[in-house]
Amino acid sequence: MSATPPPPPPQQPYGGRAQQLSPADEKLWATLIQIGGILFNWIPALIGYLVLKDRGPFVRAHSATALNFQITIFIAYVVGGILSIVVVGIFIILAAWVLNIVFSIIAAVKANQGEFYTYPIAIKFVS
8 A cells, every 4th residue: 555665866975076177177277276366365276275176186286386375475465564664574565466476377377278387486385
């Protein structure tokens, strides 16, 4: 009279593997992370690293290097802000701003070409 219902289909657990990105998508996200550093400092690199680090080796490498560089630049901004009491801090902030723009554009171009890039001045916080 009453039949037992069939068992539900197996589901992937919440901590399952993320789907890999295509090479074109990896290049796109790596480029956007590098450009985002110019406008929003370390926030795009951190979000990109946390969300996309398991989606492919290329985007992981670029998001980690971008995060390391943006944290280094942020430290320079803080030191420049503290030293702005003395006139030297203004020059530190200005130099960090110019370096951020120049090196982020270079890294974005390299990412768009599908090449790995290492910033010449970056403290390695994240690997």
